[in-house]
Amino acid sequence: MTEIRMRVNGTTERLDLEPRVSLLDALRDHLALTGTKKGCDQGACGACTVLADGRRINSCLALAVQYDGCDITTIEGLDHPLQEAFVRHDGLQCGYCTSGQICSAVGMLAEHEAGAPSAVTPPDGTALTDAEIRERMSGNLCRCGAYNGIVDAIREVAAS
Incomplete structure (x- = not known):
């Protein structure tokens, strides 16, 4: 297990995850932020798009450990x-x-x-x-x- 910390929708979160856990699965399964959808799970559809430090990414292709220390915004954190x-x-x-x-x-x-x-x-x-x-x-x-x-x-x- 690897400890990661990230700000998700303005709240600092600490997670103990296996290094292979995708950012999408960390958001959905560990933080219960189910607004981000798992579509194709291959980066082809964009249903899992979130903002990482303000840049859009396919969270199904990103390992959560890559975003240690980052600011993640999901649909639940947007007011736009x-x-x-x-x-x-x-x-x-x-x-x-x-x-x-x-x-x-x-x-x-x-x-x-x-x-x-x-x-x-x-x-x-x-x-x-x-x-x-x-x-x-x-x-x-x-x-x-x-x-x-x-x-x-x-x-x-x-x-x-």
Whole structure:
């Protein structure tokens, strides 16, 4: 067992875990934070996306011991305008991917504001177009197909 300490949603947590435990399993099974979903468990769907020191990561691919001393934010720790925008724009249907979509969108907006380019960033790099939003969110899948509402919600929040 390895002792790790991390701030999760603003609270310092101490966990004794086997080194092979994923961050996703630590959050769900050891801290009872079940808003983060286990989708594919292979890093392909984005349902497990959380913020680690403000950067979005797939928690199913991360070992919890790698994040010793880090600040982790899950959907339970967010209070962001995107949450209401997702509801207003029907950016969810079954809801399974929603926590990962919102955490990813929060991280994506921070990346864009910091000037990090994507594959479709226009030369001036200022506008957050629909194509830019779709490219930056391409690591998060929605089996229900709520993509248009997701893009609309992100565009609204980015413009405000």
